[in-house]
Amino acid sequence: MGRLARFGAIAGMVVLAGSPALAQQKTLTVAGYGGSWEQQLRKQVFPAFEAKHGVKIDYVAGNSTDTLAKLQAQKANQVIDVAIVDDGPMYQAIQLGFCGKIEGLDKADLYPAALFKDDKAVAVGQTGTGFMINTKTFKDKGWATPTSWNDLKDPKFKKLLVIPPINNTYGLYTLMMFARLNGGGEKNIEPGFKVMKADINPNVLVYEPSPGKMTELFQSGQAQIAVWGTGRVQAFANTGFPVDFIYPKEGAPILLASACPVAKASANPLANEFIKTLISAPVQTAFAKEMGNGPVNTKVDVNMPELKMAPVGVRAKLVIQPDWNAINAQREDWTKRWNREVER
Incomplete structure (x- = not known):
């Protein structure tokens, strides 16, 4: 050149x-x-x-x-x-x-x-946080639709319940709600851990963080009820699978x-x-x-x-606003304790 x-x-x-x-x-x-x-x-x-x-x-x-x-x-x-x-x-x-x-x-x-x-x-x-249920299974078995966070304790859900782990907001909210329902809350999480260990753990099939695996567990029939968010449940329902979202009467924490x-x-x-x-x-x-x-x-x-599942309109009244300042100040300690005492 x-x-x-x-x-x-x-x-x-x-x-x-x-x-x-x-x-x-x-x-x-x-x-x-x-x-x-x-x-x-x-x-x-x-x-x-x-x-x-x-x-x-x-x-x-x-x-x-x-x-x-x-x-x-x-x-x-x-x-x-x-x-x-x-x-x-x-x-x-x-x-x-x-x-x-x-x-x-x-x-x-x-x-x-x-x-x-x-x-x-x-x-x-x-997104609102509440329950996803397999509506076909609930109908076939004649089970009543759950209306309360306390319904997750029901022995008929033994090894049929899926909850995301605590490093996922849905798992964290589950712990928070059981603390709130038992005299505690974001600033006193002890009652939440007590209920999770004694009453919820026996029903948990797996603490699953993956959205893909969550839907697979329902498709395979291994899981029939889960703690999840409105958007995730709606997207799953849109595929034609028989699931619905339930707002617990005590409230649905907003995400x-x-x-x-x-x-x-x-x-x-x-x-x-x-x-x-x-x-x-x-x-x-x-x-x-x-x-x-x-x-x-x-x-x-x-x-x-x-x-129809989203936290808008009248459903917005069921939304709970968590205290994130209190949660984040303790979240690392809660996670270590969860891994040690709950998800063993």
Whole structure:
């Protein structure tokens, strides 16, 4: 290659490198839930976002405590750009400095419950916590529909009950509710551990964290009742499997799926755009229709049949707001004790 040609090639490379499209980071790493959440993100969000922004999304599936652990392990060199976790771990992530501010967040169309202090995160879906039952089995056996958290103690559910472990919000909420029902609560968890060990453990088939395995246990007939969330149960029911969600009369703790842009020196500006896409009315509508997720955007019609399980409308009155400050101050100790005394 002659000197002139070489100069032209180098000049061309400089021009290309300086163009905005190529200057952008070409990969956006998103860490979030597996199961129906991952399926819907890959279907409803990723293709259009990748095409619009010329980016490839690298998705890392895991439960909220897994994602928080990754943020802690990578704090010297964060790989994740967007973290999607439950509200409890999100408060921890913010406190630990892992979340940056969401730039350009338009709050006009969002429910107040979706907002976090200083725009360090935003809720992307609302879920109530209660029971999933196999309606066909309950009908065939003539079993009454459970109405109370205390119904999980019933001996007829021996080795038929599935509860996620304590590192999953649904498992944590189960412990919390039994503490509340027996004179304790978030600041006195002792009664909860007592009930879990004496009355609930004999009925538990397995403490299962995986959404995929949870549905498999029902499909195989091994499990007939579980503690789970409205969105997960609705997504499962949408496949045609005979399950329904039950709101316990004592209340259904609310779970807010939440997203934040990870704070780091080379923060990808597309992290903010991705989060704003998640809370947009079209995506929130799709999440509602496909997963039964309670929307955070006020422009979504909450009267759609796909939200019949979601904590919206009259069902919102059954929602309980946990004290996350009290929980997070003790969660590590509770987890160690759970692993030692409950899930042995």
